[in-house]
Amino acid sequence: MSSPITDLIHHPYAPPAGFAAPQPGVFKASTVIFPNVAAMRARDWKQKGGYTYGLHGTPTTFLLEERIAALEGGKHCLLVPSGLAAIANVSLSLLGAGDEVLVPDNAYGPNKALAEGELQQWGITHQFYDPMDPADLQSRLGPRTKLVWLEAPGSVTMEFPPLARQAAICRERGVTTALDSTWSSGLAYNGFDLGGPMGSGADIVVHALTKYPSGGGDVLMGAVVTRDDALHLKLKLTHMRLGLGVGANDAEAILRSLPSLALRYHAQDQAARRLAAWLRQRPEVARVLHPAFEGSPGHAHWQATCGADGAAAGLFSVTFHERYSPRQVDAFCDALELFKLGYSWGGPVSLVVPYDLATMRSARFGGTLCRGMLVRFSVGLEAVSDLQLDLEHALAALG
Numbered sequence: 001m002s003s004p005i006t007d008l009i010h011h012p013y014a015p016p017a018g019f020a021a022p023q024p025g026v027f028k029a030s031t032v033i034f035p036n037v038a039a040m041r042a043r044d045w046k047q048k049g050g051y052t053y054g055l056h057g058t059p060t061t062f063l064l065e066e067r068i069a070a071l072e073g074g075k076h077c078l079l080v081p082s083g084l085a086a087i088a089n090v091s092l093s094l095l096g097a098g099d100e101v102l103v104p105d106n107a108y109g110p111n112k113a114l115a116e117g118e119l120q121q122w123g124i125t126h127q128f129y130d131p132m133d134p135a136d137l138q139s140r141l142g143p144r145t146k147l148v149w150l151e152a153p154g155s156v157t158m159e160f161p162p163l164a165r166q167a168a169i170c171r172e173r174g175v176t177t178a179l180d181s182t183w184s185s186g187l188a189y190n191g192f193d194l195g196g197p198m199g200s201g202a203d204i205v206v207h208a209l210t211k212y213p214s215g216g217g218d219v220l221m222g223a224v225v226t227r228d229d230a231l232h233l234k235l236k237l238t239h240m241r242l243g244l245g246v247g248a249n250d251a252e253a254i255l256r257s258l259p260s261l262a263l264r265y266h267a268q269d270q271a272a273r274r275l276a277a278w279l280r281q282r283p284e285v286a287r288v289l290h291p292a293f294e295g296s297p298g299h300a301h302w303q304a305t306c307g308a309d310g311a312a313a314g315l316f317s318v319t320f321h322e323r324y325s326p327r328q329v330d331a332f333c334d335a336l337e338l339f340k341l342g343y344s345w346g347g348p349v350s351l352v353v354p355y356d357l358a359t360m361r362s363a364r365f366g367g368t369l370c371r372g373m374l375v376r377f378s379v380g381l382e383a384v385s386d387l388q389l390d391l392e393h394a395l396a397a398l399g
């Protein structure tokens with residue numbers, strides 16, 4: 001069996017007869033035409049044996065679904081218009097009035113906002129849990145808990161949780177887990193097989209394809225991946241009823257980027273580590289948060305999950321010494337020229353976002369990461385030496 005990286009390039013795809021191009025075609029449809037009434041009645045949109053309607057899949061989206069399922073080590077994949085839509089698809093499918101969902105306190109912000117917004121409004125309660133303390137998660141599991149979200153590492157603050165332990169705790173209690181595995185991109189760890197003594201993994205893996213799989217900073221898409229047929233069907237019924245389709249041109253853009261996914265991921269990982277190591281030596285910097293760095297929160301969990309010389313995304317965060325005011329940190333971000341101010345990550349352009357931790361973390365769980373300013377860096381594909389010079393110039397603007 002070849003590695004998933006090779007499978008992203010060599011994959012079952014039958015081009016039209018006589019046209020053996022390596023890249024798949026773009027098939028667009030709302031309507032799909034049936035040869036007769038019997039065929040129309042017989043075709044089941046839930047099965048991939050045939051096509052029924054554009055929203056239920058085309059040759060282009062089916063192919064991308066197969067590739068993402070293979071990348072994540074899953075069996076089924078649903079494509080949705082964004083990473084956030086993938087999160088919403090899962091929560092709306094598995095939760096009903098009277099149920100409770102648990103979300104890590106350092107989760108991707110809009111996942112928490114969905115719990116506080118629509119879910120709350122529909123009678124679904126939530127609790128945020130300490131991502132680094134399995135006992136805290138365990139103590140919050142109750143008879144009404146129907147879904148536990150996992151994420152590694154935490155968005156923005158980058159703590160790497162004891163993922164295998166968390167999944168095992170939920171499995172023991174029979175609670176479904178959904179892991180936001182965007183950072184791993186199917187490369188740093190496998191969300192369905194997290195190792196550890198229990199050999200546990202998540203039941204559902206979601207992935208913002210917007211990030212590394214797109215790689216261009218130009219396409220929004222998400223994926224919901226499962227291994228279990230019944231769970232997939234439940235998610236697919238919600239997917240259909242919410243009308244969550246994706247466009248063929250966007251699917252094709254991601255199919256074109258997948259063969260270079262691993263190369264880009266590892267190059268951006270290496271570049272980020274070089275810049276993070278350089279920043280760590282600087283007198284202005286208080287802390288560099290990167291799960292592969294010793295002393296970063298959850299470093300041992302990263303090692304256990306990804307391997308001692310495992311991979312990481314090209315992301316890290318930095319806090320500056322307390323003598324610098326939030327205004328000075330803003331001035332640093334404004335002084336950067338190659339690092340642009342912008343959300344998202346995984347594209348060719350390096351990005352920064354300044355965050356005020358007090359607005360995003362509860363003081364209860366955040367430890368030292370619950371107040372002050374933090375700058376999140378996403379490293380693109382520029383020359384590392386140019387990026388380092390950019391940082392050096394901007395540090396002068398800190399004052």
Ligand SMILES: *Cc1c(COP(=O)(O)O)cnc(C)c1O
Pocket residue numbers: 081082083084085108155180182183208209210211220221222344
């Ligand atoms: C970006 C991101 C998402 C959401 O993806 P969008 O396509 O921007 O909606 C979800 N989870 C994580 C961890 C992300 O980084």
